[in-house]
Amino acid sequence: MFAYRQDFIRFAVERKVLCFGEFQTKAGRTSPYFFNAGLFNDGASLKHLTQFYAQAILASGIPFDMLYGPAYKGIPLVAGTSIALVEQGCNVPYCFNRKEPKDHGEGGSMVGARLQGRVMIVDDVISAGTSVRESIELISATGAAPCAVIIALDRMERGLGELSAVQEVQRNYGIPVVSIATLDDLLGYLRDRSGMAQNLQAVQSYRDRYGVTNE
Numbered sequence: 001m002f003a004y005r006q007d008f009i010r011f012a013v014e015r016k017v018l019c020f021g022e023f024q025t026k027a028g029r030t031s032p033y034f035f036n037a038g039l040f041n042d043g044a045s046l047k048h049l050t051q052f053y054a055q056a057i058l059a060s061g062i063p064f065d066m067l068y069g070p071a072y073k074g075i076p077l078v079a080g081t082s083i084a085l086v087e088q089g090c091n092v093p094y095c096f097n098r099k100e101p102k103d104h105g106e107g108g109s110m111v112g113a114r115l116q117g118r119v120m121i122v123d124d125v126i127s128a129g130t131s132v133r134e135s136i137e138l139i140s141a142t143g144a145a146p147c148a149v150i151i152a153l154d155r156m157e158r159g160l161g162e163l164s165a166v167q168e169v170q171r172n173y174g175i176p177v178v179s180i181a182t183l184d185d186l187l188g189y190l191r192d193r194s195g196m197a198q199n200l201q202a203v204q205s206y207r208d209r210y211g212v213t214n215e
Helices: 003-014 043-060 074-087 130-141 165-173 183-191 197-210
Strands: 018-024 030-035 066-069 094-102 108-112 118-122 145-154 177-182
Touching: 003 018, 003 043, 003 145, 003 177, 003 183, 018 197, 030 197, 043 074, 043 145, 043 177, 066 074, 074 094, 074 118, 118 130, 130 145, 130 165, 145 165, 145 183, 165 177, 177 183, 183 197
Parallel strands: 066 094, 066 118, 118 145, 145 177
Antiparallel strands: 018 030, 094 108
16 A cells, blocks of 8 residues: 555545535435545645645556646646646646637637647546546547546445446546545545544445445
8 A cells, every 4th residue: 555545535634625424425325424625725735635646646657648637626636736746757748628618819728738648637536427538538539648547536436337437437438547545545544543433434334335346
């Protein structure tokens, strides 16, 4: 296990980005935890978050030529991650899209470097996979090659079928999905913390009922 995984879970809990209680998911399930990456909303937390992204990207060993961030959440993530990668000695171009194409000035729907080569998509989470599908279609239309997706947390939870949203992306598009941490990392964190027995039991029960394996 990479040490940064546990460090990331601890950081997310401290920032109250990852919290415990009863939360309704899009699938109508009552989840004992909630992760909201939008709460990494100041300079220090964004810097720290994107350093975790950079660590996970480099640890994956996946070859890539540039980064792409889907609007809107992916915009600060891709910019911050490119800076964090430079700090690790890896300087790569990045770009992001506009939701509404610009019809003046430079025009178009893309901002930043031209899409080319092997492109890694930087996003926060994968829920229904809609953002990833749109990103893959956009990248492929330019002649570039989507090579991977990097996200913050893999909930390892079944969708409508037997596969998780992450597994469906990997199956449907044939590209890997890398996460900074997973639900199993969260369980490991809870096991090692005193006073977390009730949260551990709730999350483990949820995992047993709705979880998948990443094998």
